[in-house]
Amino acid sequence: MTQPTQHQKVLIVDFGSQVTQLIARRLRELNVYCEIHPYTKATTALEAMQPQAVIFSGGPNSTTDADSPRVDHKIFEYGAPIFGICYGEQLICAELGGKVESGHDREFGRADISIVKDSPLFAGIAKAGENEPVWMSHGDRVTAIPEGFEVIATSEGAPYAAIANTEKKIYAVQFHPEVMHTPRGAEMLKNFVYNIAGLTGDWTMAAYREEQVAKIREQVGDAKVICGLSGGVDSSVAAVLIHEAIGDQLTCVFVDTGLLRKDEATQVTTLFREHYNIPLVHVDASDRFLGELAGISDPETKRKTIGRLFIEVFDEESSKIEGAEFLAQGTLYPDVIESLSASGGPSQVIKSHHNVGGLPDYMKLKLVEPLRELFKDEVRALGRELGLTEAFVGRHPFPGPGLAIRIPGEITPDAVATLQDADAIYLDEIRKAGLYNEIWQAFAVLLPVKTVGVMGDARTYEKVLALRAVTSTDGMTADFFQFPWEVLARTATRIINQVPGVNRVVYDVTSKPPGTIEWE
Numbered sequence: 477m478t479q480p481t482q483h484q485k486v487l488i489v490d491f492g493s494q495v496t497q498l499i500a501r502r503l504r505e506l507n508v509y510c511e512i513h514p515y516t517k518a519t520t521a522l523e524a525m526q527p528q529a530v531i532f533s534g535g536p537n538s539t540t541d542a543d544s545p546r547v548d549h550k551i552f553e554y555g556a557p558i559f560g561i562c563y564g565e566q567l568i569c570a571e572l573g574g575k576v577e578s579g580h581d582r583e584f585g586r587a588d589i590s591i592v593k594d595s596p597l598f599a600g601i602a603k604a605g606e607n608e609p610v611w612m613s614h615g616d617r618v619t620a621i622p623e624g625f626e627v628i629a630t631s632e633g634a635p636y637a638a639i640a641n642t643e644k645k646i647y648a649v650q651f652h653p654e655v656m657h658t659p660r661g662a663e664m665l666k667n668f669v670y671n672i673a674g675l676t677g678d679w680t681m682a683a684y685r686e687e688q689v690a691k692i693r694e695q696v697g698d699a700k701v702i703c704g705l706s707g708g709v710d711s712s713v714a715a716v717l718i719h720e721a722i723g724d725q726l727t728c729v730f731v732d733t734g735l736l737r738k739d740e741a742t743q744v745t746t747l748f749r750e751h752y753n754i755p756l757v758h759v760d761a762s763d764r765f766l767g768e769l770a771g772i773s774d775p776e777t778k779r780k781t782i783g784r785l786f787i788e789v790f791d792e793e794s795s796k797i798e799g800a801e802f803l804a805q806g807t808l809y810p811d812v813i814e815s816l817s818a819s820g821g822p823s824q825v826i827k828s829h830h831n832v833g834g835l836p837d838y839m840k841l842k843l844v845e846p847l848r849e850l851f852k853d854e855v856r857a858l859g860r861e862l863g864l865t866e867a868f869v870g871r872h873p874f875p876g877p878g879l880a881i882r883i884p885g886e887i888t889p890d891a892v893a894t895l896q897d898a899d900a901i902y903l904d905e906i907r908k909a910g911l912y913n914e915i916w917q918a919f920a921v922l923l924p925v926k927t928v929g930v931m932g933d934a935r936t937y938e939k940v941l942a943l944r945a946v947t948s949t950d951g952m953t954a955d956f957f958q959f960p961w962e963v964l965a966r967t968a969t970r971i972i973n974q975v976p977g978v979n980r981v982v983y984d985v986t987s988k989p990p991g992t993i994e995w996e
């Protein structure tokens with residue numbers, strides 16, 4: 477049996493910043509493995525991970541409040557290099573004998589820092605005497621630094637814009653190097669992890685594959701595993717990875733929720749059976765899903781109902797397979813972040829992803845989720861590493877709750893059928909225009925709003941259909957896709973002509989944030 481590769485790790489302690497996950501992204505881009513843990517679990521995570529470096533995120537609180545987030549001093553005594561960002565800098569100063577004050581002018585947006593001393597943090601970026609643009613977002617400011625620290629950069633609003641204790645390798649900045657608006661921030665993070673903390677960028681998809689295969693074998697033993705397979709990127713990659721680990725102990729279960737795209741069920745099962753020699757059970761649960769969802773309009777209630785039904789179906793299917801003890805799902809890191817707010821951390825829940833509720837106590841199944849730490853683009857890279865065809869790896873994401881969260885308000889079989897038809901036309905036009913691979917995700921939303929139109933000289937009073945298409949790398953942030961007008965025009969004409977019940981088509985031009993990709 478292959479031994480898991482021991483790669484280097486960075487612990488990111490989350491103090492509730494809205495951009496904490498961007499720190500993780502920047503490090504992953506450097507081939508550095510990292511995990512985000514809320515400040516309340518920082519010590520446990522430190523002991524479990526034994527990281528080579530620690531990063532403190534920003535956060536909404538003020539260290540001048542007595543009950544603001546703190547960390548156990550074990551984290552300082554542990555001895556690994558530490559990098560504090562914004563609240564992270566303020567915390568380091570407040571905890572180690574410096575001073576932080578509120579009530580100065582807020583500094584929000586672009587600022588210039590002046591480097592006052594050459595530092596490995598700014599190596600190759602800026603030297604003493606030079607300026608560097610950064611992005612700031614703070615109200616408090618550090619007014620005195622702890623003993624052993626020196627100032628390495630200042631700005632108008634932050635006399636201690638960057639500080640360092642070179643002996644203990646503790647560095648901290650008031651600005652946010654993790655955001656794109658700090659143009660050379662990624663290089664500063666690179667300087668910290670590579671040059672200061674001495675990591676080597678040893679985290680590759682090949683290493684991850686090997687490590688997960690060993691981990692799955694160890695977790696599962698001789699037991700059988702059922703894997704929820706949607707035909708989407710994540711579950712296809714999860715299934716192939718698990719199959720590599722345990723071979724015929726794996727059975728895949730495809731659930732037709734009745735909320736899939738038009739003809740999706742046939743396409744997925746055919747494609748999967750053609751490519752892989754993995755047993756696949758096809759469960760038609762459409763009546764059950766549509767039945768239980770009847771009369772429900774609230775988005776979170778829809779999501780929770782769907783999550784529960786998936787689990788019930790998986791439980792029933794597992795009882796038909798002797799020795800089935802595990803349920804595998806293609807859960808990703810963003811699913812977890814948005815549902816639970818950075819691993820149970822201090823930020824807000826945006827929406828409950830159907831696959832993140834955990835399993836009820838009465839169930840004997842245990843979860844196998846080998847992709848739970850990955851972002852979408854990393855899953856695609858892992859898929860390519862595993863030799864999956866582009867037909868799987870390049871597919872647009874499709875959420876488990878499916879069309880249920882694309883029909884705001886009550887879901888009826890008629891509404892589902894209307895949306896399926898319109899959505900199929902939209903995707904067909906996108907493919908014909910050669911734009912499928914330029915778009916991260918595209919879909920239609922059927923609105924519970926009727927408007928007046930005129931068709932063939934007669935008055936119509938029918939529903940509005942919204943089209944959505946976004947570009948993104950990981951679904952965490954997104955921009956609306958800038959279509960050539962003709963494509964939208966062609967799509968709208970075809971939908972209104974061919975789909976009864978729709979007389980108006982609109983295009984959604986909201987980015988994420990402030991919008992989310994899905995409408996519910």
Ligand SMILES: Nc1ncnc2c1ncn2[C@@H]1O[C@H](COP(=O)(O)OP(=O)(O)OP(=O)(O)O)[C@@H](O)[C@H]1O
Nearest residue numbers: 704705706708709710711731805806873874875876
């Ligand atoms: N119709 C389904 N049948 C069985 N399992 C499903 C179904 N839909 C979702 N799942 C399970 O839920 C997980 C999360 O769904 P999600 O949509 O995020 O991933 P995916 O469908 O595998 O990939 P993609 O994000 O590309 O659509 C899936 O990986 C799969 O395990």
Ligand SMILES: O=c1[nH]c(=O)c2[nH+]cn([C@@H]3O[C@H](COP(=O)(O)O)[C@@H](O)[C@H]3O)c2[nH]1
Nearest residue numbers: 828829830873874875876877951992993994
């Ligand atoms: O499997 C899933 N179960 C869910 O409950 C769920 N909710 C959103 N999504 C998908 O996640 C990405 C981000 O979506 P949002 O911007 O709408 O949060 C987009 O790709 C969404 O399609 C889901 N996927």
Ligand SMILES: NC(=O)CC[C@H](N)C(=O)O
Nearest residue numbers: 534535562563614615616
């Ligand atoms: N972005 C941050 O981390 C802000 C830190 C602190 N809440 C301040 O306003 O100064």
Ligand SMILES: [Mg+2]
Nearest residue numbers: 708874875876
């Ligand atoms: Mg999916």
